[in-house]
Amino acid sequence: MVSSGGDTRRRALAVCLVAAFMTGLDVSIVNVALPSIRDGLHASEDGLQWTLSGYALTFGLLLVPAGRLGDSRSRRTVFLWGVALFTLSSLACGLAWNMHVLIVARLVQGMAAGMLNPQVSGLIQQMFQGYERGRAFGALGATIGVSTAAGPLIGGALVSVFGPDFGWRWVFLVNLPIGMVLLPLAWRLLPRPQLVHRRPESMDPVGVLLLGIGVAGLLLPFIQRHQWESAAKWLLVPAALVVLVGFVVWERLYRREPLVNLALFRKRSYSLGSVIALFYFAGFTGIFFIFTLYLQSGRGYSALAAGLAITPFALGSASAALLGGHLVSRLGRRLVAIGLSMVIVGLLATMEATALVPGQAVGLATALPLLLAGMGSGLVIAPNQAITLSEVPPEGGGSAAGVLQTGQRLGTAIGIAAVGSVFFGGLGEGWPTAFRHGLAVVVTSVAIALAAALYDLIRTHHDTKTHPDPGREGLQPGGDP
Template structure:
């Protein structure tokens, strides 16, 4: 390989990691500033709910359209558009004078983040192959862990140092310098736009129906309907949209036109099972983190900064282990995911046992140790499983495959957050335990999601013994496929 080609690939990877850090840091840093933001804007509970959850909802809705657009018309232009829109919307949110302005700006910013991240996954698919792809995705997971780790401490420090009025606004502006740098590097270093999909026809109706299905599924978890009749109406609307989408996709296939979901994705058992594993793991991880934050602050009376310190080992461990997980993949292959899921189940069980037995004075330290184990488990699971899933996606659907994976994870997160938080909030504590038993019940429900993931992985491994390997791996004496390189612009 030429030195210039290696340098070009490293620059592309750097741009992708910068984009991931920018969008993930923005989401992580705001959560701890929500109370001061609510006080400053005189925002109601529903306003705060839309400000926080609207970002994730719009992020998920933009992933599949963004992946399709990148596949059809090239990724670079939509990457640049997404980063620029993210930057402008962030400034609008930080300077907003009322809840309505901030809500709209955060929705636009979330959609822009989804557009950017769908191009990131597709670009990594285009440029890297084999174990190089696994390493690149591992570094992407490291970036997620670092951004998640830095968010709460930075947000808490800004609010504490600048006061409630200016602090939350600076939290929203924190990602602006990162976005400007990412935009400049992307314009210079990303590969020139090129199509990877053969069919130039974009399924606009299919995209609209898919967005409608996602919206009707996620909105009830963002804001619980006020009556059973409203809930039934949402369910009926979602069912009608899902049936219409299915019929529309079949009709497009009969007519020989490109459907929204590539046929190879629907027929690939490893892709489907791996996506289901990612959904269960991602949802359980976010839900357990949420109830831990509530338990530490409301149950044990810790401050926001102390709560961030307890959660910090998880993010750090995930980042470090993700960077090293590819070595484990080389040794034991897809069993790396099995090991990670087993450690995650063990961490949830340990946390539940600690909540029931450990005195409150030392419980935060025990929770920090448990978070260290949980972060290592996520590091062994997320990147290897993501590599496995995207390994079975065809090149012409790489962006859509990555978008569907991330969208599925965010839908699962909405369901798990709602269900697990309901377990914590509505479980009756056993005497004399206070909120400790409720926290243990919530973690026990996360164990259920972990066991489901384990069953799916075992099913995938059994299928791999008679078919295509479940995860790319080098055979002895065989080199990984050479990464596809592009000249810089």
């Protein structure tokens, strides 16, 4: 028998997962529509780049402040405003009559996504405990994996069905019915404001400003690496690091409740989990970027065919993420290490497949290796998030999730820049060789994440031998160093 309270929490979780799917989809769905947008709105390369990078920029900037706002006031309220803003900005994107309107709408859409995502993690922290929390994060991981990997497939299908003139508009307009259904369901099912821990403390405006400037300074050179040709852009990176050091100093000295609880980083589960997320996302999202380019530009695949070719990764990720949610409380960080190893093996096999079958059948040849890599990915994202947030108090779940996801956004931007640079630099040797060079960068980044996971396992084994604790949960393999 499942209690009515359990039923309500499951329905509330479903609402959160649909919102996560919607925002995750818009990270990758636009890629295959770029040629249609260029023709339909006579867009420049700069305009197309901002259509992608503008969303990523504002997404990353809002994560931590929005997470803190939800923790301090009401996650439900911030969630509702985020859904409403995302739906309206999607409408504006779909109806855009020129590139300026589209870019502004995408910036707002990214802000709405940044408002929504930390609330999802915070609400899971709030509504579930222990084993159930692991399963909920498993469902979230499956959702993230499917939305990111299925974006090119769904986008390609929409462009094919509605044609190049209107298909790109439906890439954005598809969010309207989702948002319109989400709003009343979220209003009815999500925990009411009075159930959320409320704090009268300041929102730390100086901390918000310093973190925003630092994150923007780090992101901009990478997301504008091709359009901003001057090498002076890289001066923003050390300047941003100086600002972020100032942010850390401010947070330590701030007398009231700081924007980010730096004590979290003294917990090995949180600090190493954040490192794993940073490096894994630096590699993970680069796969879709170079694979769709390789298939469409190098092998003449249509947008729909390229989307279908990446589907095995999405299927593997979704299925394994659900399994990972069940196993994480028992296996802990070992599960993440297994997943990272599977990703590396799958990507190495993908590289070998492109060497053996360099022609039109490459999409079929890479299906099984990508399925294996996708299954590994499903055992990484959700379990790592569950472990990383396992020692975070529920009342601070949104802020902690916001910091974790900001690291993921930074990793994504830096990783795509690094993978893309190597990929484009190798085009002189042919598309298959360039693709393998790009994948080598992805594998290196994932290997660093694996090293961090193995370090955590070694430390945990040492701590267990030194201070045996038979009651220790697998979901908390790190603890205080």
